[in-house]
Amino acid sequence: MSDFSNDYNIKKLNKKNDAKVGEKFSPTILRFIRRKWLNIWNCNPPGLILLLLGATVALIMSIPIFYVAWRSLFAGKSRWTRLLDQRIPQLLWNTVSLTAVVMVFTLIIGVSLAFVTIRTDIPFKKMWRWLLALPLIIPPYVGAVTYIIIFGRSGWARNFWRSVPWLVDNFGDYPINIFSFWGVAFVLTMFTYPYVYLITSASLRKMNRNFEEAARSLGMNNFQVFWKVILPALRPAIGASAILVALYVLSDFGAIAMLRYVTFTAAIYFQRVGFDTASASVLSLVLIVITIIILWIESKTRKNNKYYQTSNTYRKPSVLKLGKWKTVTILYVSIIFIVSVVLPIIVLVYWSIIGIRMGALDNRFIGFALNSLKVSSLAALLCMFLSMPVIYLKMRYPSIFTSIIERLSFAGYALPGVIVALGFIFIFNNYIPALYGTFYVVALAFVVRFLPQAMQSGEASLSLVSPKIDEAARSLGCPPWLVMFKVILPNMLPGVLAGGALVFVSSLKELPATLMLRPPGFDTLAVRIYFEASEAIYHLAAPAALLLIIVSIIPLRYMLSKY
Template identity: 65%
Template structure:
């Protein structure tokens, strides 16, 4: 044996897997995970951790689809003939209407706030984003209190005879398509507003100057210059809104409107699990269609701008449109932020005076913190292997693992809960009817939030740091633990905070998975509001709104 061969035997390369699998398996592993650079293998432990995470995240969804295949043609035909057509119409029409209305409001507000001399300036950037901290089911509660059949407006209307003589009885039906459209639009438009605002602030003034030199008015510049550049932002916001409407349960159920998510929940409530799986597969299909449409529009978008001659956009004077624009902004702020928060504060005060903050309230709060905190900790731990593998060892396998880890994020919580029920009830019964199921569902739903935050921090860290640690003989998993985690720990914590707040607001998964006697703040809002005991529901809703300011702060820093 030569001296060189002897040295290689005694001092193996740090890139070699520390677990020394069999040679045939090692060759298969290297071919499967081969990165873009020759010899770029992640190590067996890192790869297995990431793969296990991806598979666990996707298994409940695949399980639901698998179970639906055994539903039988009779069940499918019965639902297709009786329920699915109406549910399709309700779901698609509501999704399209809310998305269109929210896009119009969001783009209009973004342009007024960022491109004009509106009184109040940048303060409106924060104020108009506040509806994001109000979960739509909480917003639904507030508008049932205000506009319901026995709400504030109806009672005040009846007190004034001249109103009744002129217009008749108060006739707005909050429990209708237009009521749901109104509420969901108010609390989803900030998705478009924030993303469009970021694009408007980065838009190059040169294009507008050229358009103005060609005789275009401000309105013409908006339609022919600004709007084409805003299409990616509008598309990104619209897809978020559409997916949210597809997945929403709380607001829709409280306002007695039935879409697929509500129907699936009611099927589960009547113990028709097979029927719920059939409806779930149809809803999964709708979600995939929306995601496909998003990818299709992205491929067709080719609007770019160079940065070497970048000029900040002009801030325009509104002139005679100053006060109409201000009135529009004030109306949206009032109905989406000021009025709902005022209602919550009023009823919270009534609830505190009536003794709502008793030992049970704090038990609900502790349950919320316990299950959401557990989900956040798990997400922070398991997000890093997936992100690190994809970032540092890019390959088809790492890309696939990352994508299947997103499986639960694009689907409603009720479908994730259904998959969790099937798996634990059939294969892990010892964990069934425990709060661990809720935490597991939260991890599946919100892991991508932790992954996005972690990835954003990791992208700022030079790969040379990893290479230096590997050259000292550390395997990839040890580099990740000893070098990477300390360097990006603030980003990991930010992702955990996002998961925590999203989990504390999650309603359908909690309703389906909670063990007997285990209530959270979100569940109590649902129960008390359903029974019109608003002074008991309001304090819990206000706590959730205050806690939700955490992700809003993160998002505003991002956009």
């Protein structure tokens, strides 16, 4: 009994001593934690509400990546082995080879067109600068539909070919096959080269003339100046635009599906349609790894390719006289414009007229347009609201936390729509079933895909707002989140609205995420274009496609003003 009471007293004494030690050292520990916290934020931490808002946005944006990584880990060894032995090698070759070929051709076309329109005396330069950027307003799956109508097995070109006996006798029965690797590469090249063209044009306009004159003083001719001076200085712009093209090709589904070519995105979609989500997640993880590798290569090459020029000696670049090459140059530029813009527009106008005469613009069409308007407007509003905390944290409270939040917020932009949709299917079907099968899930998927567009536009506007305005509002007792919405937002509203407009138009054209997430009976214009064109009902697909192109002029105007 005495031993028990002694043990009890010893334990009681130890608890008192521990309490005294805690009382003695807890303020020290708290001060240490507080000091570390302040150091992370440079003695200017954001409020808890603002930080939670930013963290919530980052969590929503990272759902697809976390889902794919988690689901693929439990896909099973047999499924991994089967896919690695049979499916993944062929998909890897199809995807990588297509991406490489499209990158090469877009670089050749984009750089050459930028040089011609910026650095030569080609007639109507201002007009060509606008016209050559127009392919951006045509979604590739819409372009694929028009090229199928022109070059398909029963298309206009084949009918013309067979009507000319000399062509059949000398070259055989119609040699063009649009449903092939080269057909897919051609379509994607025609509608992605403007990424290279616009970014390269912007760099060419800022290039200093002094470097070229120094090279000519050393005896170099125009060809040598281009290869040894101009082209090396354009490497950062060329690299950035090549990455944009590569990411677009990796994520494209519509044009690839229309032309019956199978890459990772198409395979993921068809696996999901077949309810094999485990295999779809494995393929998605491989595609994410490819995307990360491309981004890593781009970051490494960008560090090694840095060129600077002093502004105090800047002189506008000289204009090269084409001379005898003027006719050839005009012909080259005209062919690119006709193939990438004129022919698709002619096809769509032709079939739209037929469709309107046959009553295509009926209540059914209006319903599809209203569905597109509803879900795209909601996505734009959400992006404008959700982009604010991330932008504000990055610009006003830089730290390692805000860097992580920003990078996670950009994750969805680099992912194909099928992967984003796959993650949302799993999360909402298993944990938030009340929202699953509603158009709200489609809008949230659009937010994950296009939030960076709103962020980039809003960031440009916030950079023009002085931090002193924030300090004045904080000195009056406003918390950071209230300062952001009541003081800063009104001052950067034009940029926020511009970002919302970009998101709206991009959401109108988004196809794979809408296909996989839309509720029953909720079809948008993009979905109907896909299904009607797949069934060769072109008079119903063309009016919707033409409407999307007309609306897409909004972001093109923004991009041209930017570049």
